[in-house]
Amino acid sequence: MINLTKIVAAILVLLALALGGYAWVLSRKPPPPPPAAATAGATPAKTALAPTFPVVVAAKPLPAGQAIPADALRVEQLTINPTGAFKETAPLAGRVPVIDLGAGSPLLEGQLVSGLALRVSEGERAVAVKADEVMGVGNKVQPGDFVDVFLMLKSDSKDIDRSQARLLLSRKRVLAFGSASVDGLASKADKNGNSQQRAEAARTAVLAVPVDDVNRLALAENSGRLLLALRNPTDMSEPDPKLFAELPTALQPVPPKRGEPPRAPLEGLDRAQAGLTAADFVTGGKPGALRAPTASVRAPAATNSSASRGGLQVEVIRGDRSETIRY
Template structure:
């Protein structure tokens, strides 16, 4: 019994020695390093030095909407963000037009600039849509970028048109869009897979968009409302056009104000001025022939006149020609 007690006491002593030695080893380990001190005001944090930057084009001054961007109004800055649609170079942006006002230092994004079919219209032209069908569109073979001649057919109805006629209306006009296809390269909503593309090729076009000089828009509008248009496809290398000097210009619907004495004679109306002056349907159909193009407005009223002590009822006619009027009694 005494031996068992001695054995247990010896085990306990050994266990105590072991635990004491383990505690001594743990106390000998070096303490953990202190956290790094905060960087002083004059030094750059390591994390900031490793931040990635991106070249982004920004505005050097305010850019108003609707005005072309000058080249000296742009610069490239290194930003910590890379916005979607941002530009890395200034060259492609010179001359582009923003759709919203941009402040100084604002990054230029693709969605903030004018895009689409408007950029394909040359100066002095307008994009005009006309109704189209398979016959009018050369069996739907017309494609954006083609050049066409626009013919007009006027069918007599014994009311507004004396006799049927067909004539060339506009020559060598560029097709900007036909149906859902356009020269700006934007895909239509159904152009998402090959099956949809096949469907687009067989789908009949309903409109054709032509690039037309602004002073010819009136003629095209009257022609579409007065008769039937027909597109004639032509080779793009064929540069021939009719001589505009062979026929007299149509009179305008609005008469310019007369010049004051001493003022120089005005040049012929062109561009926007001629488009604003307009053209009447009668002059458009007849070609402005004298006596047929238009009838001067006449105002008639009865007046009482005296003749050798008696009285009789006569007519007084006021003829108005432009800004002049003349009264005739009979």
């Protein structure tokens, strides 16, 4: 029994020595690096491997409403690729931003003027007029077509002979008709994907009109009925503007000062600002051609015939007709 106890005690002593030696060996190894240090060391490696994208940015401030010059753009490598960004500067030269853009700002499609305004040429304006099936050639007019605009002026039943129809504008481009437009905007579609832009009756037609003809179109729509006449796009014929005198303007330009050369005829925005009057537009500027029915009493001329009769003369003016009645 005593020998067994000695054996167990010896085994425990040896086990204690072994554990003490193992503990000493572990104390000699260097401690592992802290987790924070390992994470900090791995961050630069991840940053270096992050992908970059070519994005066009503003090289200098770009004011809204002004065309972008080619030297105001540059391409930078960014770690982000915004939706609507551009990779090249060439397509952006001449585009117009709708908001002010600071230097270094990425240019996005939504920040630039788009839509129907880009289809209007310099010196033209997009003007909408009322449309229906008859006016729009049975709704067969499509964006991009060329049309002649005729005007029908109908007088009242008493002076129906004074009604007139004439060509108002020749070879004008249709920018939009109803919901269809030349700017390429997606039209309405049904659940099967079929276009619905022709299903609805067109209520407006948008025409590209020279700015100095907008007054004529506005007066014509307000005074009578417009009619679009569809024409072949290869037909380039137009009326000779020299055959008829220009209509007088509603505003008279300031006469030149003494010694100054005569001013050139009004054109473009200047003529548009001068405007037109409804009377001159209807009559073609003919003096006295459009007067309300009035009656005027004139004193008899001092002639032998009127004196011998001893009566008065009354001149009755009805429109462009005049009649003298003696009594």
